[in-house]
Amino acid sequence: MKIALISGTSGMVGMQLLHQLLKSPEYSFVLSVGRRKLALKHDKLIQIEGDMSKILEWDWEDKVKSQTLGGEYHSFVEAIHAKSAEIHAFSSIGTTIKVAGSQEKFYAIDHDLVISFAAWVKKLGARKFLYVSAMGSDSTSSIFYNRVKGETEEDLKAFKFDYVGLFRPSLLLGNRHEFRLGEQVASIVMKPMVWLKLFKNIRPIYDHQVAKAMVKTALDSKDQQADIITSGQMQDLSK
Template sequence: MKKIAFISGTSGLIGMQLLHQLIKGNEYDSIISVGRRKLALKHDKLVQITGDLAGLKSWNLEEKLRSEDIGGIYFPLVQAIKDQMVVIHAYCSLGTTIKAAGSKEKFYQVDHDLVINFASWVKKQGATKLMYVSSMGADPMSSVFYSKVKGETEEDLKVFSFDYLGIMQPSILLGSRNEFRLGEEVAKILMKPLVWFKLLKKYRPIHDYQVAKAMIHHANEPKQVKVEVISSAMIQDF
């Protein structure tokens, strides 16, 4: 059986690392990137399908794949999916900031609604496992809007009853972002000693590639639980 990875959020810090690790690794035969626009990246294993993610639930996967198919090279992939001769895992690192989104409402549309749309759609395609990048401190009852939204998203993802839902809760992320986040950069500087002296694993900053590698590891490891919250400390251990 072919193994396929669906991934969304590839323009973000973890998403870029995740795509890199998926392409470099041998866990999957094909990688289907789901996004608003195409990345300037080509690889034999990578297929990019694009469109308005707000309407993702109505996307027809076969039509999307055929529209990208030059010379019939994706025919075996399309046929395998149609015949359900595939194992599908999904990876979601969709997310933004209130500043970048422009308002709390638009932030919620990205960090909650688009994530739920993706989960619903990949479940429909036959995905058995979903790995989701949340955040340390996520709590639907939190007084902090960011943490509250992340917590609500975690809870709503559980409703889909994947065979396995892995919820990553990393601390502050180290890596090269496309956008500048002042608060995050200040926090990185203040918390650098925790990295140098390997103190307080739960709180110290963590590299983007560590999160990406841990996601792939947990998705491909046999699991006895349906939902697992993977803390920043657990990612550090990995």
């Protein structure tokens, strides 16, 4: 049995990732965690909600059991306790400084929530962790955004999962919930690169391409401490 644990499903990549996981016959259950539940039902989808900054204190079993009256998630709970399932974790948690309100709040989301989720899934027995980072991530960067993404990558490596996939997409194309003027302008300017198939590692990439590449990598990857997947590689994997 394979189980997927996912955070960040309300975001652009997260929604596409959830869709890919649910339609994959490889995964028996998909557990989504977040501040709130999505208006979505599926036979193998389990959703639990709460304060993500306190996820390590959650009684996840009670939260899961409260989702059902017929005991259809009993095999999920038993597989976690018996460590009989292969567990893959996926995180696409992320925001912007503008939306977060400050650099401190941005760091609390893009770094702290990701690391808390990683610590939680490690306790549950996850072997693989796949994370949506960003092109230019560098823990020594003078650019705050890139530095936070880089620090998050480095801290994820410290958990020593059997496999850590660090996905670094370029400018993302897709349907966002919020309007971002800078990204809208950049996508218009750079979209011809997509049409002409130029500069694969820097041209924009669609959210569904990132999601497909993550699921494919999770299912195909061998044990490797840390693996950086570029935007160009994601486009190849999603074909």
